[in-house]
Amino acid sequence: MNKIRIPWFWGMHAEPGEKLSVLLGALPFVVLVGCYLWFSSVRNQENPDEKLMPTPAKIYHAFLEVATKPDVKTGHYLFWNDTFVSLKRLAYGAGIASFLALWFGMNMALFKGMDAVLMPVLRFWNMIPPPVILPALFIVCGVEELSKVVLIVISMAPAMTLAIYSAVSKLAGDQITRSFTLGAGQLDVVYRVILPQAIPRLIEILSVSLGVAWYSLILAEAIAASSGIGYRIYLVRRYLAMDVIIPYALWVVVLGYVMTWLLRTTILLCCWWYTKQKEN
Amino acid sequence: MNHQLHIENLYRRFSDDKSPTGARAVLENVDLKVSPGEFISLIGPSGCGKTTLLNICLGRDLGYEGIVRVNDAPVGFPDGRRGWVPQKYGLFPHLTVFGNVMIGLELTHPLWYRLKNRKKLRAEAMEYLDEVDLTAHADKYPHQLSGGQCQRVAIAQSLITNPDIIFMDEPFGALDPSTRERLQVFLLELWEKRKMTVFFVTHDVSEAVFLGTRLILLSQYHTDDRGDDHPRGAKIVRDIPLSGETLPTKVKGEKAFTERVRDIMEGPGFKPDHRVHVREFDLRHPNSFQTLTEEEDHRLRPKPAVVSV
Numbered sequence: 190m191n192k193i194r195i196p197w198f199w200g201m202h203a204e205p206g207e208k209l210s211v212l213l214g215a216l217p218f219v220v221l222v223g224c225y226l227w228f229s230s231v232r233n234q235e236n237p238d239e240k241l242m243p244t245p246a247k248i249y250h251a252f253l254e255v256a257t258k259p260d261v262k263t264g265h266y267l268f269w270n271d272t273f274v275s276l277k278r279l280a281y282g283a284g285i286a287s288f289l290a291l292w293f294g295m296n297m298a299l300f301k302g303m304d305a306v307l308m309p310v311l312r313f314w315n316m317i318p319p320p321v322i323l324p325a326l327f328i329v330c331g332v333e334e335l336s337k338v339v340l341i342v343i344s345m346a347p348a349m350t351l352a353i354y355s356a357v358s359k360l361a362g363d364q365i366t367r368s369f370t371l372g373a374g375q376l377d378v379v380y381r382v383i384l385p386q387a388i389p390r391l392i393e394i395l396s397v398s399l400g401v402a403w404y405s406l407i408l409a410e411a412i413a414a415s416s417g418i419g420y421r422i423y424l425v426r427r428y429l430a431m432d433v434i435i436p437y438a439l440w441v442v443v444l445g446y447v448m449t450w451l452l453r454t455t456i457l458l459c460c461w462w463y464t465k466q467k468e469n
Numbered sequence: 470m471n472h473q474l475h476i477e478n479l480y481r482r483f484s485d486d487k488s489p490t491g492a493r494a495v496l497e498n499v500d501l502k503v504s505p506g507e508f509i510s511l512i513g514p515s516g517c518g519k520t521t522l523l524n525i526c527l528g529r530d531l532g533y534e535g536i537v538r539v540n541d542a543p544v545g546f547p548d549g550r551r552g553w554v555p556q557k558y559g560l561f562p563h564l565t566v567f568g569n570v571m572i573g574l575e576l577t578h579p580l581w582y583r584l585k586n587r588k589k590l591r592a593e594a595m596e597y598l599d600e601v602d603l604t605a606h607a608d609k610y611p612h613q614l615s616g617g618q619c620q621r622v623a624i625a626q627s628l629i630t631n632p633d634i635i636f637m638d639e640p641f642g643a644l645d646p647s648t649r650e651r652l653q654v655f656l657l658e659l660w661e662k663r664k665m666t667v668f669f670v671t672h673d674v675s676e677a678v679f680l681g682t683r684l685i686l687l688s689q690y691h692t693d694d695r696g697d698d699h700p701r702g703a704k705i706v707r708d709i710p711l712s713g714e715t716l717p718t719k720v721k722g723e724k725a726f727t728e729r730v731r732d733i734m735e736g737p738g739f740k741p742d743h744r745v746h747v748r749e750f751d752l753r754h755p756n757s758f759q760t761l762t763e764e765e766d767h768r769l770r771p772k773p774a775v776v777s778v
Contacts, residue, residue: 366547372630
């Protein structure tokens with residue numbers, strides 16, 4: 190044989206191939222789920238009232254309980270109501286944060302004066318861990334919807350603004366001169382040249398920031414709320430109801446996947462030049 | 470006389486920690502006048518400050534000293550009177566080819582005019598696309614085009630706003646030779662038709678000779694009365710007229726053409742080992758002029774009054 194063999198797994202030169210990659214990626218999941226099933230079946234045999242590691246049957250039953258039967262007190266289907274309430278807060282928070290980040294990030298990158306005024310404040314704000322001001326938010330905004338939305342905005346906006354700022358700064362320079370030589374005014378540069386190019390970047394940054402958004406949402410709901418995913422999980426914790434916590438946690442993951450997919454599709458549909466352009 | 474561009478005693482210094490004075494002059498006492506309709510080829514060794522000079526004329530670099538006037542007004546921030554075609558990345562990636570040409574019209578006309586004359590403006594943009602032979606690619610995005618096509622769009626984009634003077638910074642530098650040759654002919658045809666002033670920076674001497682009506686060599690390789698070791702910035706070492714008529718590409722192979730190119734490449738200022746004194750610069754072009762300082766030319770020093778005893 191006069192051709193070297195490419196290793197399939199070990200080393201930097203390895204090329205696992207497409208099918209094998211799928212198998213390899215599935216492996217940790219299989220191991221985790223397998224371990225869980227084994228431990229839970231052992232523990233359930235020892236103690237039929239086992240709370241910590243419920244069997245899949247128990248989880249399914251608990252899920253049906255919250256998802257298909259209306260709650261006695263409120264008449265809501267708890268699971269769906271919680272999802273709706275949480276997503277609404279998330280949408281408001283992420284929407285406002287995106288708008289602020291886009292507008293401030295873009296203008297600070299393009300107007301040096303605005304940059305000089307706002308950048309120190311932004312950096313200062315970016316240093317504050319959001320949970321630290323949560324109590325203050327509850328005091329100022331009350332424990333209703335407003336404080337939750339504000340917390341999401343406060344935790345997402347500074348990092349997103351900085352990310353937009355650096356993305357736009359990279360665009361600027363040559364493109365700005367180019368626009369001016371074509372007769373553009375300053376507002377033309379901001380809204381006709383830079384804005385359309387900043388939007389796909391905003392969507393990308395938003396999909397990365399969704400983790401932070403969920404984090405602050407669950408936090409705020411855990412502390413003060415009367416419905417929502419975070420509220421439910423922290424409520425049932427008191428009864429050690431792992432059979433409710435587990436489907437809720439998995440549901441959050443599913444929602445995360447769907448949101449990321451939606452954002453990616455938006456970029457592909459609305460700004461497909463953007464994805465192509467990066468390959469060059 | 471009305472000059473499109475008037476540069477006098479232009480200095481551009483950049484801070485440099487290594488130098489004893491703390492600054493390094495890139496351009497040193499540059500003088501240049503450009504009349505409307507001239508096609509200027511600017512050549513020079515790499516690092517001589519060609520792009521710096523161009524940035525100053527465009528208004529991108531305002532850290533210069535001296536006089537720089539465009540259309541008899543001090544040079545200001547970049548605007549629609551001065552077009553610009555950079556070597557690369559001239560186009561807006563989020564617009565189609567048509568959109569890239571159209572944006573010039575959209576930016577220069579107020580909204581009410583655009584709404585009223587939508588069809589007329591679109592037709593005009595298509596005309597320009599036709600002129601650069603790209604109507605078939607109107608709906609493509611810049612990333613789908615080849616380098617030569619991109620440069621053609623960039624030229625159409627710059628021309629549609631009808632600038633008084635168009636600055637091109639090695640626009641064909643990244644292209645393969647055959648595309649390059651086609652675009653050179655294409656650019657000459659456009660220039661013949663519209664007679665705009667072109668300021669064309671290149672590092673390719675045959676391109677410069679082929680295109681220009683006037684050739685300017687900017688170079689730091691020269692001497693003056695300050696002594697040979699004195700650090701120097703670039704000056705216009707050579708400023709000569711080239712024949713003004715459009716020549717077919719074939720002329721490139723001819724003896725007269727190759728001799729012209731060789732004469733420039735082997736002439737003073739092109740290479741570090743062939744320097745010429747500031748008093749002996751080859752400034753044959755009728756528009757060229759030179760202002761020297763007393764340090765550069767000792768003969769300009771006021772003679773000490775002869776005191777008779």
